[in-house]
Amino acid sequence: MGRTLFQKVWDLHAVRRLPSGQTQLFIGLHLIHEVTSPQAFDMLRQRGARVAFPERTYATVDHIVPTLDQRRPFADELAEQMLAALERNCREFGVTLSDLSTDRQGIVHVIGPELGLTQPGMTIACGDSHTSTHGAFGAVAFGIGTSQVRDVLASQCLAIDPLKVRRIAVSGALGPGVYAKDVILEIIARLGVRGGVGYAYEYAGPAVERMSVDERMTMCNMSIEGGARIGYVNPDETCFEYLAGRPFAPAGAAFERAKTWWRSMASDPDAAYDDEVEIDGNAIEPRVTWGINPGQSVGVSERIPAPGAAGGDADAVGEALEFMGLTAGAPIQGTKVDVAFVGSCTNSRLSDLREAARVASGRKVSPHVKALVVPGSKDVSRAAEAEGLHEVFRAAGFEWRGAGCSMCLAMNPDRLQGREVCASSSNRNFKGRQGSPTGRTLLMSPAMVAAAAVAGEVTDVRGMLG
Amino acid sequence: MDNNDRRIDRVEGTAIPLRGNNIDTDRIIPARFLKAITFDGLGEHAFEDDRRSMPDHPFANPAYAGASILIVNENFGSGSSREHAPQALKRRGIGACVGQSFSEIFLGNSTTIGLACATASAADIELLMAAAERDPEAVMTLSVEARSIQAAGRTLPLNIPGAVRESLLTGQWDATGLLLDDFDTVRRLGASLPYVGGF
Ligand code: SF4
Numbered sequence: 073m074g075r076t077l078f079q080k081v082w083d084l085h086a087v088r089r090l091p092s093g094q095t096q097l098f099i100g101l102h103l104i105h106e107v108t109s110p111q112a113f114d115m116l117r118q119r120g121a122r123v124a125f126p127e128r129t130y131a132t133v134d135h136i137v138p139t140l141d142q143r144r145p146f147a148d149e150l151a152e153q154m155l156a157a158l159e160r161n162c163r164e165f166g167v168t169l170s171d172l173s174t175d176r177q178g179i180v181h182v183i184g185p186e187l188g189l190t191q192p193g194m195t196i197a198c199g200d201s202h203t204s205t206h207g208a209f210g211a212v213a214f215g216i217g218t219s220q221v222r223d224v225l226a227s228q229c230l231a232i233d234p235l236k237v238r239r240i241a242v243s244g245a246l247g248p249g250v251y252a253k254d255v256i257l258e259i260i261a262r263l264g265v266r267g268g269v270g271y272a273y274e275y276a277g278p279a280v281e282r283m284s285v286d287e288r289m290t291m292c293n294m295s296i297e298g299g300a301r302i303g304y305v306n307p308d309e310t311c312f313e314y315l316a317g318r319p320f321a322p323a324g325a326a327f328e329r330a331k332t333w334w335r336s337m338a339s340d341p342d343a344a345y346d347d348e349v350e351i352d353g354n355a356i357e358p359r360v361t362w363g364i365n366p367g368q369s370v371g372v373s374e375r376i377p378a379p380g381a382a383g384g385d386a387d388a389v390g391e392a393l394e395f396m397g398l399t400a401g402a403p404i405q406g407t408k409v410d411v412a413f414v415g416s417c418t419n420s421r422l423s424d425l426r427e428a429a430r431v432a433s434g435r436k437v438s439p440h441v442k443a444l445v446v447p448g449s450k451d452v453s454r455a456a457e458a459e460g461l462h463e464v465f466r467a468a469g470f471e472w473r474g475a476g477c478s479m480c481l482a483m484n485p486d487r488l489q490g491r492e493v494c495a496s497s498s499n500r501n502f503k504g505r506q507g508s509p510t511g512r513t514l515l516m517s518p519a520m521v522a523a524a525a526v527a528g529e530v531t532d533v534r535g536m537l538g
Numbered sequence: 539m540d541n542n543d544r545r546i547d548r549v550e551g552t553a554i555p556l557r558g559n560n561i562d563t564d565r566i567i568p569a570r571f572l573k574a575i576t577f578d579g580l581g582e583h584a585f586e587d588d589r590r591s592m593p594d595h596p597f598a599n600p601a602y603a604g605a606s607i608l609i610v611n612e613n614f615g616s617g618s619s620r621e622h623a624p625q626a627l628k629r630r631g632i633g634a635c636v637g638q639s640f641s642e643i644f645l646g647n648s649t650t651i652g653l654a655c656a657t658a659s660a661a662d663i664e665l666l667m668a669a670a671e672r673d674p675e676a677v678m679t680l681s682v683e684a685r686s687i688q689a690a691g692r693t694l695p696l697n698i699p700g701a702v703r704e705s706l707l708t709g710q711w712d713a714t715g716l717l718l719d720d721f722d723t724v725r726r727l728g729a730s731l732p733y734v735g736g737f
Contacts, residue, residue: 087727088720092701092710096717098727100734108620110575119714124721125728136573150573157575191733201619201643217621217647218577219712227717229724232646233701265560266613269642299616301642326737333732365560365616388559481569502564502617509568509587 074340076237077193077306078272081212081337085195087229094231100194101211102129102224104167105180106136106158107483108199112221113161125228126166130189133158133171134179135483139446139473142172151484165225178449178475181205181417185289186451188318192307192334197224202417202499204295207304208288209311210337212272214301235302236270236346241277244354249534251427252287253294253419253497253517255279257359257369259351260298265367268300271347274339275305279353285314286423293418294499297366306338360404360530361501361515363392368501369515372532375403395503396512397491405530407514409495411488412443412525413506414470414518416480416498420448424497424518425456429464431522431536437469438528444471444486446478470525482507495524544709546652549634549680551606553689554596555667561610562617563644567626569618580622581629597630601674607687609666610637615644624648634680636687636696638663649702652711654682656696665694682706 075083087096102125109131116123123129136151146152155171162169170176176183181202184190190206196213197203199221206213216230223230242255260267273295280288288305295303305311312331315321322330357371368389370376378400379390393400398407414420414428425445437443445465447453453475456462462472479486480498487507488494494506494513501513514530523533571583589598596602608627614637615623624647627635634654648655658666669676669690678689682703685696698706705711717724729735 084731085727087724090701090716091708092704094701096724098724098731100731107572111577111621114576121714124724128728128734148573154573154575194733199619199621201617203619215619215643217619217624217643217650219621219647219650223650223714223717226714227721227724228728229717231701231713231717233699265616266639266641269613269639296643299613299641322733322737330732330737333737365562391558481564483569483573500562500564500617502562504568504587505564507570509591 073344074342076274076339076343076345077210077304077337078212078235078237078274081193081195082234090231092231094233097195097230097232099197099224099228099230100128101189101196103180103184103196103198104129104131104221105200106133106154108218109221110154110157110161111218112225113165115222116225121226123165123167123225128228129167129225131158131162131167131169132177132180132183135477135481137172137476138485139476139478140485142474175450178451179417179420179477181293182420182448182452185209186318186449188315188321191315191321192311193337197230201296202293204301204303205289205293205417207292207302208285210304210307210334212302212304215296235272237274238271238347238349239274239276239345240349240351242275242279242351242353243277244279244352245282246279246353246356249358249519249537250356251517251519252283252290254356254359255353256291256294257361257366257515258356260294260367261369262351263298263349265297265365266299268295268298271300272302272304273300275303280305281308284423285311286421290418294366297499307334358517358520358533360520362396362398362404364395364501364503366499366501366515368392370404372405372530375401405532407530408493409441409514409524409529410492411494412441412521413479413494413496413498414521415446415448415478417448418499419497419518420446420452422452422455425452425461428518428522429461431519431526431533432468432470433464435468435526437525441525441528443469443525444473444479446473447475449475479506481505495521495530497521544652544711546654546706547681547683549606549654551633551677552604552675553607553609553666553670553678554602554605555609555670556596557611557667559612560616561614563615563620563623564617566615566623567620572620572622577622577625577629580626584626584630604631606631606633607678607680608632608635609663609670610635611663612638614640616641619643621647621651624651624653628653636666636680649705649711650713652706654680654706655702656680656698658694658696662694665690
C-alpha cells in the first residue's frame with residue numbers, strides 16, 4: 073500500500089514517540105514574525121537557552137508595518153517597540169531578518185516561497201495559522217502558538233499528533249473569472265468551517281494540477297478556515313519551475329538531484345486516504361461571503377440564505393445576517409461596498425495583482441469607495457511596478473501601498489471605520505477582523521474585489537473581463 | 539518550577555457559560571491587543587468587543603467574574619494561531635474549558651500553557667450551561683485524572699485526549715525540556731535530511 077505525501081514527510085521527520093503518545097517532529101524551516109515571537113524569545117532567555125538551528129530560522133516583519141509611511145521610528149509606538157524587539161532578538165540569537173531596510177521584506181507566507189525557502193518535502197512551522205500556505209509546494213506546513221515557537225526555537229522540534237488525510241479532488245476546469253479563491257470558498261462552504269478538524273487536506277485533480285503555484289498557495293492558505301491545519305498539493309513540474317533560480321533553492325546539479333527527491337515525496341498513486349471528496353470545478357462560479365465566517369459564502373448569482381437554510385445552523389445564520397445587515401433571500405449582487413482591499417497572504421502575489429489590474433484597467437473606482445492595493449512583499453511590489461500595474465491601479469483610483477498585512481487584520485493603521493462594508497481578498501470575515509468591531513467583510517477573489525470597487529457594489533466580474 | 543508544581547489534575551470553581559459555535563480567536567482577543575511584546579494585561583481584554591456590543595455577554599456579567607471553568611459549544615477558538623487567546627482566558631482566571639469541540643491550534647496552545655480543555659456531549663454541555671445560568675455561584679469540579687466533571691449533583695463524563703491528559707497530569711505541558719532530552723538524535727536526524735545536509 074502506498075503512502076501519502078503527508079505520511080512520508082511525517083515519518084521522515086519523526087524523531088521519536090514521546091511518553092504522551094505524541095510525535096517529536098523535526099521542523100525543517102521555522103519562519104518567525106514580530107507578533108508571536110517576542111514572548112517566545114523571552115522564555116528562551118529566562119531559561120538561558122539558545123536557538124538550536126538559527127540557520128533554519130528566518131524572520132520578517134509584516135503584521136504591524138504601516139503601508140503608507142514606513143519610515144522609522146513608526147508613528148505607532150507599540151508597533152515600533154515590536155519591530156525593535158524582533159531586531160534585538162534576531163541579532164542576539166543569530167537569526168536572519170528581512171526587515172524594512174532589506175529588499176526582501178513582506179508577508180511571511182509570501183516571502184518564504186518567493187525566496188525559495190519553502191521547498192517540497194519539508195516540515196515548516198510558523199507562529200501563524202496561515203502557514204498552511206506553504207503546503208502548495210508539497211511541504212507539511214502548519215501554524216503554531218507562541219509556546220510552540222519557543223519549543224522550535226529551543227529544539228527545532230514540536231510535540232504533536234499526526235493528522236488524517238482527506239483528498240479533495242477538483243475535476244474539470246475553472247471558467248473565466250473563476251479562481252483558486254472561489255474553489256477554496258466552495259470547499260469550505262461544502263465541508264464546513266470545522267469539517268477539516270483532525271485532517272490535512274490534499275488538493276488534487278485536474279483543476280488543481282493546472283493551477284499555478286500562486287493559485288495553489290491561495291487554496292492551501294485557507295485550509296485553516298475549513299478547520300484543516302494543513303493543506304498541500306503534491307509537488308510537480310509547475311512547482312519545480314517556480315523554484316528554479318530562487319535565492320535559497322538548490323542550484324545546478326543539486327537542483328536536478330533535488331527534483332528527484334521532491335518527486336519521490338509526492339503521494340503514491342495507490343496511497344490510502346482517510347477520506348476522499350470530489351468537487352466539480354466546472355460548476356464553480358465566483359463566490360462571495362455574506363456572513364461572519366469563511367464558510368458562509370454563495371455564488372455571485374445566488375441569493376443570501378435564510379436562517380434554517382445553509383447547513384441548518386439557524387442561529388448562526390440569523391446572527392450573521394443581523395451583524396452584516398443583509399436580508400435573507402436577497403441577491404448578493406448589488407450589496408453596496410465602502411472599501412475595497414486587494415492584499416493579504418491569500419491574494420497579494422503578482423498574479424493576483426495582474427488579475428485585479430485587468431479589471432481596473434481603463435475603469436474608475438466608484439466615487440464612494442476607498443480602494444487599496446497592498447502587494448504581499450517588496451518583491452511583488454517591484455515586479456508589479458516593472459509591469460506598470462501600479463499606474464493602472466492609480467489611474468483607476470486605487471491607492472498603491474507598501475508591502476504588509478495591511479487591512480487583513482487590525483494591527484496597523486489600515487482598518488475599517490464604523491460599519492463600513494469591505495470587499496476583501498483576504499481570508500477572514502470574522503466580526504471585528506478588519507479593525508472596526510462593527511466593520512463588515514465580504515471575502516472574494518482579487519478580480520471580484522476590483523470589480524466591486526468599480527461598480528461600488530458586489531458584481532459579477534465575468535461581465536468585466538473582455 | 540519543576541514538573542511536580544505544574545501538575546494539573548483538577549480544576550474547581552464556578553463556571554461561566556458562553557453560548558455559540560465557532561467563537562473565533564479574533565473575538566476572544568481582538569487583534570489590536572496583540573500589539574505588545576508580552577502577554578501581560580491580556581486578561582482585561584478578553585472578549586472586549588463582544589462585551590461592548592452585547593451588554594448581556596457573560597464576560598460582562600459581574601456574577602461570573604470569578605469563574606474558573608468556561609463552558610462553550612462547538613469549534614471554540616477557531617481562526618488564528620494566536621496563543622494570546624488562551625493566555626487572555628488564563629489571565630482572566632479560567633483554568634479549564636469544557637466544550638463540544640475545539641479548534642486544533644487552540645487546543646494545542648491551551649495545553650502548552652496548562653489550560654485544560656475537555657469535550658463533552660451536546661446534551662451534557664447544555665446541562666452544564668443551564669446549571670451555570672441558573673446559579674452562577676454553583677461550584678463545579680473537573681477531574682483530569684477521572685475525565686469527569688461534577689456539577690449540579692451529577693458526575694458527567696469528559697473526553698480529554700490522551701496526550702493532553704498525560705501532559706496535564708505529569709506537569710509536562712511545557713514541552714521544551716522533553717524535546718531537548720535527546721538532542722543528539724535531533725541533530726543527526728536534521729543532518730540526514732537532504733535539504734539540510736545538501737542535495
Ligand atoms: S495577511 Fe492576514 S492572514 Fe496573512 S499573515 Fe498577515 S494578518 Fe495573517
